[in-house]
Amino acid sequence: MRQATNSLSVATRGKGLNEITAAVADWLGDVGIETGLLTVFCRHTSASLIIQENADPDVRIDLEAYFEMIAPEDPGRYVHGMEGPDDMPAHIRTALTSSSLSIPVIDGRMALGTWQGIYLFEHRARPHRREVVLHLIGE
Amino acid sequence: MRQATNSLSVATRGKGLNEITAAVADWLGDVGIETGLLTVFCRHTSASLIIQENADPDVRIDLEAYFEMIAPEDPGRYVHGMEGPDDMPAHIRTALTSSSLSIPVIDGRMALGTWQGIYLFEHRARPHRREVVLHLIGE
Amino acid sequence: MRQATNSLSVATRGKGLNEITAAVADWLGDVGIETGLLTVFCRHTSASLIIQENADPDVRIDLEAYFEMIAPEDPGRYVHGMEGPDDMPAHIRTALTSSSLSIPVIDGRMALGTWQGIYLFEHRARPHRREVVLHLIGE
Numbered sequence: 001m002r003q004a005t006n007s008l009s010v011a012t013r014g015k016g017l018n019e020i021t022a023a024v025a026d027w028l029g030d031v032g033i034e035t036g037l038l039t040v041f042c043r044h045t046s047a048s049l050i051i052q053e054n055a056d057p058d059v060r061i062d063l064e065a066y067f068e069m070i071a072p073e074d075p076g077r078y079v080h081g082m083e084g085p086d087d088m089p090a091h092i093r094t095a096l097t098s099s100s101l102s103i104p105v106i107d108g109r110m111a112l113g114t115w116q117g118i119y120l121f122e123h124r125a126r127p128h129r130r131e132v133v134l135h136l137i138g139e
Numbered sequence: 140m141r142q143a144t145n146s147l148s149v150a151t152r153g154k155g156l157n158e159i160t161a162a163v164a165d166w167l168g169d170v171g172i173e174t175g176l177l178t179v180f181c182r183h184t185s186a187s188l189i190i191q192e193n194a195d196p197d198v199r200i201d202l203e204a205y206f207e208m209i210a211p212e213d214p215g216r217y218v219h220g221m222e223g224p225d226d227m228p229a230h231i232r233t234a235l236t237s238s239s240l241s242i243p244v245i246d247g248r249m250a251l252g253t254w255q256g257i258y259l260f261e262h263r264a265r266p267h268r269r270e271v272v273l274h275l276i277g278e
Numbered sequence: 279m280r281q282a283t284n285s286l287s288v289a290t291r292g293k294g295l296n297e298i299t300a301a302v303a304d305w306l307g308d309v310g311i312e313t314g315l316l317t318v319f320c321r322h323t324s325a326s327l328i329i330q331e332n333a334d335p336d337v338r339i340d341l342e343a344y345f346e347m348i349a350p351e352d353p354g355r356y357v358h359g360m361e362g363p364d365d366m367p368a369h370i371r372t373a374l375t376s377s378s379l380s381i382p383v384i385d386g387r388m389a390l391g392t393w394q395g396i397y398l399f400e401h402r403a404r405p406h407r408r409e410v411v412l413h414l415i416g417e
Contacts, residue, residue, distance in 0.1 A: 001140045001279045002279075003279075003313055003314070003416065003417070005382060005384055035142055035144065036142070036274075036276075037176070037178055037274055037315070039315055039380045039381075041380065041382050043389065043391030043394065044391050044394070045330055045331040045391070045393055045394055051184065052230060052234060053184040056219055056222075058218040058219035059227065059230055061218050062216075062217045062219050062230070063231065063234060066231050070348070078336075079336040079339050080339070080340050082334065091330060091331055091337055091340070091341065092340075092341065094329075094330070095328050095341060095374075095375055096374055096375075097234060098238075098376065099328075099376075099394075100379055100380040100381065101238065101239055102178045102239040102240075102241050102380050103180060103239065104180050104272050104274035106144055106272070111180060111182065111274075112182065113182030113183050115183075115184055116183070116184055133382050133384070133389045134382075135382035135389075137276065137314075137315060137415065137416075138142065138276075139142070140281075140415075174281055174283065175413075176315070176413055189373050189377075190372075191323050191369060191372070192323040192369055195358055195361075197357040197358035198358045198369055200357050201355075201358050201366050201369070201370075202369065202370065205370050235373075235374055236373055236374075237377075240377065240378055241317045241379075241380050242317075242319060242378065243283060243317055243412075245283055245411070250319060250321065250411045251321065252321030252322050254322075254323055255321065255322070255323055276415065277415075278281070
């Protein structure tokens with residue numbers, strides 16, 4: 001049994017979903033573990049991770065619009081405003097999605113379904129550089 | 140240290156919570172690992188996993204009604220509609236819940252609390268066959 | 279490769295976020311694993327876990343208010359009421375956040391970002407004693 005870790009740097013363009021499936025899969029191929037457990041971890045409180053459909057881009061548009069609707073930028077709603085009107089909604093959207101994902105590895109590949117992609121969900125309005133930590137254990 | 144993997148096939152009857160605790164526990168008993176980490180992973184983007192109360196069935200009714208309310212079928216709201224009016228709400232409900240669960244195994248059993256059950260949450264209106272991947276590492 | 283498990287008892291004072299980062303880090307230091315995977319698991323269906331900003335306390339106030347707003351105590355909304363008006367909202371808030379967190383361990387420490395803290399989110403109105411199970415695998 002062995003382990004490997006890595007860190008991905010994801011440059012976002014402001015709010016929205018950024019697919020990182022290929023970058024994760026590439027690293028997995030380099031490590032060469034056949035059976036194991038992959039953990040994807042986002043080191044931020046205003047960006048998060050989700051697994052979503054990677055086929056129709058409209059799904060991403062609707063998801064982004066949905067989170068904009070349920071946690072809107074509206075300074076009157078929030079006490080915490082010193083980092084900008086988009087910061088508190090970003091924390092809420094992070095709480096409603098995930099900071100970590102756990103994905104089994106079987107036959108050297110993530111056990112994702114046909115339509116599943118891994119996305120970093122940027123919740124801040126401006127571009128950010130986000131760090132995603134990968135951990136893999138197996139053999 | 141060793142690993143085991145498995146795949147559960149869950150036949151759903153349309154929207155709602157399907158308890159899979161017993162199926163997972165049965166497999167765990169077969170594998171016979173005393174201390175470890177169990178990962179439960181849903182290979183779909185319109186069904187998800189949650190841990191919820193397994194005592195009063197009304198909890199499931201209220202949970203289903205809640206997600207119906209916050210992510211309703213309403214074609215006017217969504218761009219993505221080609222897979223039916225229940226598809227985009229299904230993706231949203233998946234994003235708001237979990238694609239993976241991580242459960243410690245202690246003394247050969249999942250460390251679930253007394254009232255915790257593991258549920259596959261079907262978000263599509265029609266019955267589906269869903270695949271849940273299990274991964275266990277420990278000794 | 280080795281494993282360690284532990285159980286934290288968290289005394290809550292009713293609804294709100296309780297930071298447990300230091301307690302988890304202390305145990306991690308005792309175990310002395312350099313590289314690994316930490317799992318934090320909440321054994322309840324009316325309390326949950328989130329990773330959130332640990333800098334400005336106003337973030338916690340806004341998060342608590344947000345979940346109060348989207349899953350209010352309102353007996354008319356819910357079928358399940360026998361455990362009190364705060365119980366069904368507690369189950370919903372648990373479903374919307376997380377029962378488990380997976381955090382890579384690198385150089386003997388959790389790979390948390392600068393502003394990330396681990397919180398037990400109590401969703402019941404009255405104080406409770408909550409059990410959080412920790413599992414660590416690595417070397």
